[in-house]
Amino acid sequence: MITTARLRHIAQINPGTPAFDKLDAGDDVTFLPMEAVWPDSRLDLSRRRTKKSVITGYTRFQDGDILVPKITPTFQASRAVLIGGLHSGVGAGSTELHVVRPGKSIDPRYLLYLFHTHSFLKLGEAEMYGVAGQQRVPDDFLRDFPVPLLSLAEQRRIADFLDAETARINLMSQLRRSQLGTLEERYVTAISEVTTPGISTARPRSTTWPWLPEDLATVRLGYLARVQSGVTVHGARAKDPEDAVFPYLRVANVQGERLDLTEIKKITLPRSMAIRSMLQPGDVVMTEANGNPDNLGRGAVWHGQVANMVHQNHVFAIRVDRDKLVPDYLSALLATTHGRRYFRFTSTQVGIATTSSSKVLDFPVPVRTLSQQRDMVGEYEALRSATDRTRSALAHQLDLLEERRRSLITAAVTGQFDVTTASGRNVTEGVAV
Known part of the structure; x- marks a missing residue:
C-alpha cells in the first residue's frame, strides 16, 4: 500500500513571493486575469502590468509555482497550470487563484497532474463553500490533500509518460478546436451569401459605414x-x-x-x-x-x-x-x-x-419583400441546423478527449497501471476522433 503525506508537508500553499518584493515600483510583471489561465499551450502570458499597479488586491506568484483556480466552475474545469517564463520571473493575477510552490521532494509536473485527477477535483468540489455560483475551494483543502509518497525517480517517470500521452490527446483537441473555428467562419460566410450576397468583397461605400455593396438598398x-x-x-x-x-x-x-x-x-x-x-x-x-x-x-x-x-x-x-x-x-x-x-x-x-x-x-x-425574407430565413435555418449538428459532434469529441485525458492521468498517478510497461504503446487508442 502506498503511503501518503499531506500537501502542506511537501509544498508551500499561498506563500509569499520575495522576488516580487525586490522589484522596483515601475518594473513590469506578467499579469494573469482568470480568463488567461488555461492548461498547456492555451496559457496566455502576454499581458504586462507595473508592480505598483498590482501591489495590492492581487495574488502573487513566481516561476515554478502551480496555480489552482479556486472558484466554481473554473476549478471543476481543471484549469490548474504550472507557471514558467514569467516576465521578471514573477507575476500577479486574480485573487481567485491558489498558489502551490512545490518543495524539493515533489516533482512539479507530477504534482500538477495530481491536480488534474478525478479524485482531486471531486474532493475539492465537495469542500467548496459560499453561495451558489460563487463557491470556492478553501486553502485548507489543499493543505490537507493526501499526496502519494513516491520516489522522485518514479514521479518523473509518471510525469514523462503523461507528458507524451497527453501531448497526443492535446494535439487531437487542438485539431477539433481548429475545426470548430473553421466551421464558424464557413457558417458566417454561408449565411452572409444568403442574405447579403457579395458583401465580403464589397467596396466601401463611405468612411462612416463601410463594406456594403453600392447597389444594395x-x-x-x-x-x-x-x-x-x-x-x-x-x-x-x-x-x-x-x-x-x-x-x-x-x-x-x-x-x-x-x-x-x-x-x-x-x-x-x-x-x-x-x-x-x-x-x-x-x-x-x-x-x-x-x-x-x-x-x-x-x-x-x-x-x-x-x-x-x-x-x-x-x-x-x-x-x-x-x-x-x-x-x-x-x-x-x-x-x-x-x-x-x-x-x-x-x-x-x-x-x-x-x-x-x-x-x-x-x-x-x-430591403427585401416579406416573401424574399421568408425564403432567406428558410435557407438560413437549414444552414444553422446543419452547422449546429456538426458543432455538437465536434464538441462531444472534445468532451471525450478531455475525459480520456483526465482518466489517463488519474490511472497513471494512482498506480492503476505501470507506466514503464505502458510506455511505447499507444494508450490513447480507443479515443473517438
Whole structure:
C-alpha cells in the first residue's frame, strides 16, 4: 500500500513571493486575469502590468509555482497550470487563484497532474463553500490533500509518460478546436451569401459605414422596429402594493443566436413596470455588451417559451413591424458579416465592447419583400441546423478527449497501471476522433 503525506508537508500553499518584493515600483510583471489561465499551450502570458499597479488586491506568484483556480466552475474545469517564463520571473493575477510552490521532494509536473485527477477535483468540489455560483475551494483543502509518497525517480517517470500521452490527446483537441473555428467562419460566410450576397468583397461605400455593396438598398432599422427597455435589477427597489414575482431574461440567457433557458431567475416588480418590459413572441433579443466584439449584436428570436417573461435592462428587445420585417430575417442579418461588422465598427470599447439602443436602431437593413425574407430565413435555418449538428459532434469529441485525458492521468498517478510497461504503446487508442 502506498503511503501518503499531506500537501502542506511537501509544498508551500499561498506563500509569499520575495522576488516580487525586490522589484522596483515601475518594473513590469506578467499579469494573469482568470480568463488567461488555461492548461498547456492555451496559457496566455502576454499581458504586462507595473508592480505598483498590482501591489495590492492581487495574488502573487513566481516561476515554478502551480496555480489552482479556486472558484466554481473554473476549478471543476481543471484549469490548474504550472507557471514558467514569467516576465521578471514573477507575476500577479486574480485573487481567485491558489498558489502551490512545490518543495524539493515533489516533482512539479507530477504534482500538477495530481491536480488534474478525478479524485482531486471531486474532493475539492465537495469542500467548496459560499453561495451558489460563487463557491470556492478553501486553502485548507489543499493543505490537507493526501499526496502519494513516491520516489522522485518514479514521479518523473509518471510525469514523462503523461507528458507524451497527453501531448497526443492535446494535439487531437487542438485539431477539433481548429475545426470548430473553421466551421464558424464557413457558417458566417454561408449565411452572409444568403442574405447579403457579395458583401465580403464589397467596396466601401463611405468612411462612416463601410463594406456594403453600392447597389444594395437598405433602410434604417428604426423605421421597421422599436427597442423596448428592460428592468433594472437591484435590491433597493421600494415595496409596492402592485408587486408580483416575474421571470426575467438575463444577459447570461442570451447566447448569440440561441437562448439558454436552463436557469431562469425571478424578480419582484410592480405589475405596471413588468408589463412595460414584458417580452412578446417575435421579439429579437440581444445584449448591449460582450467580451468578444465579434459576438456583439447577435440576436435570438423570443418565441414565448416562458409566460410573463420580462427582460433585464442590459438586454435589448427589438419589436419589429411584422408587416415590414420578419423577426427571423433580422436575427439572421445580425449573425452575418454585415451585422458583425456593423456592431464591431460602431461599438464602444471600454474593457468590453458595448452598443446602445440608438446604434441598434441605426442598423442598416437590406430591403427585401416579406416573401424574399421568408425564403432567406428558410435557407438560413437549414444552414444553422446543419452547422449546429456538426458543432455538437465536434464538441462531444472534445468532451471525450478531455475525459480520456483526465482518466489517463488519474490511472497513471494512482498506480492503476505501470507506466514503464505502458510506455511505447499507444494508450490513447480507443479515443473517438
